Amino acid sequence: VSGxxxxxxxxxxxxxxxxxxxxxxxxxxDSIRKILAKRTLPxxxxxxLKSGEKVMIYGAGNCGKDVLAVLTDRGIPVTCFLDGRIPxxxxxxxxxxxxxxxxxxxxxxRKNSCVISAIFNAYTDIPPIIDDLEKFGYGHxxxxxxxxxxxxxxxxxxxWLTSTTYYDSxxxxxxxCFALWSDPASRDxxxxxxEFRCTGDYLVLPKPETGKAYFDTDLPxxxxxxxxxxxxxxxxxxxxxxxxxxxxxxxxx
Numbered sequence: 001v002s003g004x005x006x007x008x009x010x011x012x013x014x015x016x017x018x019x020x021x022x023x024x025x026x027x028x029x030d031s032i033r034k035i036l037a038k039r040t041l042p043x044x045x046x047x048x049l050k051s052g053e054k055v056m057i058y059g060a061g062n063c064g065k066d067v068l069a070v071l072t073d074r075g076i077p078v079t080c081f082l083d084g085r086i087p088x089x090x091x092x093x094x095x096x097x098x099x100x101x102x103x104x105x106x107x108x109x110r111k112n113s114c115v116i117s118a119i120f121n122a123y124t125d126i127p128p129i130i131d132d133l134e135k136f137g138y139g140h141x142x143x144x145x146x147x148x149x150x151x152x153x154x155x156x157x158x159x160w161l162t163s164t165t166y167y168d169s170x171x172x173x174x175x176x177c178f179a180l181w182s183d184p185a186s187r188d189x190x191x192x193x194x195e196f197r198c199t200g201d202y203l204v205l206p207k208p209e210t211g212k213a214y215f216d217t218d219l220p221x222x223x224x225x226x227x228x229x230x231x232x233x234x235x236x237x238x239x240x241x242x243x244x245x246x247x248x249x250x251x252x253x
Contacts, residue, residue, distance in 0.1 A: 061118075
């Protein structure tokens with residue numbers, strides 16, 4: 001309903017808002033469907049292997065041991081662990097550890113091997129590891145996120161990592177969430193994170209932004225009195241940032 005003199009009334013604004021939301025949801029639905037279509041949905045437990053490939057595991061930590069156990073149970077032989085932090089020749093769970101550039105691994109063997117990158121934690125940047133393995137001549141590298149999809153039950157859910165079949169019934173909800181973001185940068189990041197979780201492709205992720213993550217001075221300042229609850233204190237960095245931008249707070253918990 002329009003206001004007097006052709007001026008839009010409140011119902012016009014509500015209708016326009018609903019149209020915008022519905023349009024965003026439709027756009028989101030198309031985007032989400034394209035992403036979900038890229039999911040790793042293995043046809044067989046060994047589909048990650050190419051014909052004649054030997055298997056090596058990068059990372060001789062807990063994640064690497066889990067991968068070794070799964071492959072051993074499946075009767076898939078593993079040549080060795082690759083790890084640059086452990087001296088070459090060390091034995092871990094009965095398997096020899098070698099540096100990725102160990103001279104005993106020839107160029108042809110590297111080219112024809114499948115290397116499973118068995119690292120999954122918040123403190124290790126995976127793309128540089130993949131880059132190094134490629135520079136060393138390894139021809140086929142499978143990330144842990146991708147490998148996980150072949151054995152989700154055996155490896156078990158880890159943090160956010162679960163079988164991509166989990167998303168089967170979530171398409172409408174994922175589309176609604178897409179519509180909540182009002183700026184292109186947030187929508188692009190949302191899609192990138194979802195695609196990463198579905199494919200294990202680190203290249204789809206944007207580089208992290210640096211600077212003031214919580215107290216951006218481009219945003220309107222908080223009203224006073226300021227009371228702050230830090231629900232996940234690390235080393236006090238968030239509180240230091242608060243002090244830098246706003247000075248003192250009335251209360252901190």
